[in-house]
Amino acid sequence: MESSELVRDALAAAAAAAGVPVARDDVMIERPDDPAHGDLSCNIALVAAKAAKRNPRELATAIIERLSLDPAFVERVETAGPGFINLTFAHAHLVREVREIVRLGSSYGSSGAGAGRKLQVEFVSANPTGPLVIVSARAAAVGAALVNIFRKAGYDAEAEYYVNDAGSQVAKLGASTLARFRQRLGEEAAFPEDGYPGEYLIEIAGEIAEPEGRAWLALPPAEAVPAFGRFALERIIGRIKTDLERFGVKFDRFFHESELYAGGGEIWKTLEELEAAGTVYEEEGARWFRSTDLGDEKDRVLVRSDGSPTYFLADAAYHRNKRARGFDQVVDLWGPDHHGHIKRLVSATRVLGAPAGWLEVIIVQWVRLVEDGAVVSMSKRGGEFVTLGDLVDDVGVDAAKFFFLMRKTSAHLDFNLTLARKESDENPVYYVQYAHARISSVTAFARGEGVAFPEDTSCVERLRETEERDLMRRLVVFPELVRVAARTRDPHILTTYAQQLAAAFHKFYHVCRIVSNDRSLSEARLLLAEATRVVLAESLRLLGVSAPEKM
RNA sequence: GCGCCCGUAGCUCAGCUGGAUAGAGCACCAGCCUCCGGAGCUGGGUGUCAGAGGUUCAAAUCCUCUCGGGCGCGCCA
Known part of the structure; x- marks a missing residue:
């Protein structure tokens, strides 16, 4: 079990033993940035204080007295501030984790959280009437990263592109x-x-x-x-x-809208089902879907008065098709201009039998390109746009993806072209990749000096410098972070994490010389560097960004 | 007009389910290589968290209103 879960259970049990009733879901375990607040921090006493009508600091003390945790896991527990309970990992725990990272390699951080649920991510799906523009490029980066994250978190995830080749x-x-x-x-x-x-x-x-x-x-x-x-x-x-x-974005399937018209015509089958549910009526020669019953602002046309189906009916049929293919859940990434379509489509899938929450729509917000401090016009006269291809030519695949993933998907993004072009430390993507390349290089240097990864990794025990500990406590957050990214459906926390991890490594590298006369210490530091490389490489892989050994 | 999203340092943004002294990067200044990649590291300072109320032991975070920005509101996709 994950360390924060272990701690949560132990604290909840201690609270119960102390006669402090508190709902487990209200108990929050944080990972403070500031090591002075411990490695894990819990608000249980603050949450419980109200119901118990007692001072939170007193409660915290009472809970700590009854808390039972393995001293080889957590070495210090203290109350702090208004009543936080701060826990500090035992050195032995961090050592064990680092050895585990080296042993597991790229599978570190993988989990069964998704329990193999079949999940589809549909993204880009831009109309094939022109080249992909920037907001589609962002969707491509986000969607591909999400699929990677879902797979790592134990979901059976598929990437799909819906091609509107009809209509x-x-x-x-x-x-x-x-x-x-x-x-x-x-x-x-x-x-x-x-x-x-x-x-x-x-x-x-x-x-x-x-x-x-x-x-x-x-x-x-x-x-x-x-x-x-x-x-x-x-x-x-x-x-x-x-x-x-x-751009390095792979789809498992390109689904063509025209498939919905072929054969028996799933479009018409879908219309029949909606009609059978009593949600369709005729007015002015058109057939309307009663979406107002399900919270939409107005009813929507399914079939025009000339008998042709609308995009909406095709989309409903498409999602009915997804259901039939057995997806437990589908996540659609849409552009911000489709925001108003969410309600009607969710309503339609519900009428067609999908459970609540089955269809999840994420709006990928607009991107503005900024160059030398000024916004670049995206739409030049004559209908020319800055395309995905142009962007890749300009800043490269890695910078483009990394920049797209630096912000919350739901937030507008100002893409700084000037910064993305720079091949220097100012550019965050190079900063992270540089850390990875540096580790690869040092490992090669060490080998030349006769220092390699030892068979017996118990030497990691010797890593007790502040910078070493800071690096270790950052590394062990990774598995939890993958699950958070999957749960929140947002890769951007991994981008931030990769930068922090790279910074922690550079500090360590600067202070702690890896290859020295002290053989076992050299091996220990080499292993810590390797653990860092593993986690950096895996973070970058999830983001779809390369982890070069040389730059 | 109605609906949704947003407003945090000079700029671009983090801030996880309401928690501790609101944090990064960039920009600016000053240092650090006889030593594993200086594409690095270390210092230096900035905030009416748009504004006003409210809820709370605790609000950038939740609620209401105001202001400012973006988007949507088609028998287009």
């Missing part, structure tokens, strides 16, 4: 591409009012073989437009996949 935007895309193709042939072709004006469609129109394109033009418009649309769609999806691959 009206494909027609628009087709009309736009058709116009670009005509223009290429030197014809006067008016560009559609609501078309996609980006340069990329000119390029794509240029990729159409001329005889083929002319043959499409000869078709009646009802066939010509979809022909151009399909071509453009395929090319754009290809580019999106290439960009994502370059």
Whole structure:
């Protein structure tokens, strides 16, 4: 069991023995940053004080008197401040953990917290009508990190991209591409009012073989437009996949909206189920979903008066399909412009039989690119955008991902391009990677000096300097942090952690010379460095960032 | 107008379920390599936590209102 859980149980038991009633869920175990507050800190006495109508410091003392903990685990327990109970790990405990990290390697921090629950993370899912823009790039970084974190926390997690390859935007895309193709042939072709004006469609129109394109033009418009649309769609999806691959983001599946129309037509099956539940009515020739019954602001159209299904019905069918595939839970990452769609879709999944909480929607907030202190305009005239590909060309994959993950997913992000480009200590991603490279380098140096990882790791016992202890207490937080990141569905705490861990290592390195004449001390420090390398590498891996051995 | 998110140091942001003296990085200044990677380390100081009330032993955190910013409110996706 995790150390904080052990302590929580012991404290709850001691409180009970002292006749202090307190709900276990109210008992909070913190990991104070300040070592003066111990390695673990608990508010149990403060929480219990109210109900017991007693002074919290007195209660804390009473609880401590009845507290039973292995002295090889916790060596000191004291009351502090208004009534906190602060606990300090025994040196032996930290030593045991460091040896464990070295022994386990990259599996350190893995847990069964998710109990193998089948969980799907759907992200990016940008319309294939143009290249991926920055907010999609952020979603890609967050989604990929979440999948890694979920897997490490014991979930059976899958990454999925929903490709909207049906519906009206494909027609628009087709009309736009058709116009670009005509223009290429030197014809006067008016560009559609609501078309996609980006340069990329000119390029794509240029990729159409001329005889083929002319043959499409000869078709009646009802066939010509979809022909151009399909071509453009395929090319754009290809580019999106290439960009994502370059970004190091892998999907287990690309689910195409068109699949919902194929075969028996899951779309219509979904409509039937909603109707059977009595949540659909007809008005002005359209079919509406009574989402107001479930807290939405207004009812939503499922089928237009011309008989075509809306995006919303397709989305409901898509989520019904996810349920049928047996996911215990699904997490969707959406852009901030889709915020208003959460209620209606959650309502629809509930009507279709999903339990409360089955669908979780996380809004990935906007990103502003900032260069030399000024906001970079994301949308230049003519519909050109800064794309994922542009960003990767500019700052590189590692910096892009790390910066996207430095902030809470739900918070707006100012992406500092000037800082991200720098290959120096000012840039947090280099700072962390440098620590990893330094450890790799020192390990190689040590080997040259005849110092290697010893078979018997009991020498770790000798690490008693302040900087060594600070580093150790940081290392042992990692497993808990992975679970917190999984629970809160937010990778950003790991980004912060990696920076703190790197800082603790640099301090240790500066003060404690690793390779010295003292053989067993050298080995002990080498093992501590290795434990740090393992945890840094694993943190970076979860974030999707590389952990280089040389820079 | 209605709804959601946000407002913490000069800048970008942490602050976990309400807890201890509100913390980092950047920027600025001054130091530290005969020694394992100086892409590093050590010092130096800044806050009406947007404002006003309220709840609480305890509020940046919860509630109400005000101000300021972002987004949404389509038979588009």
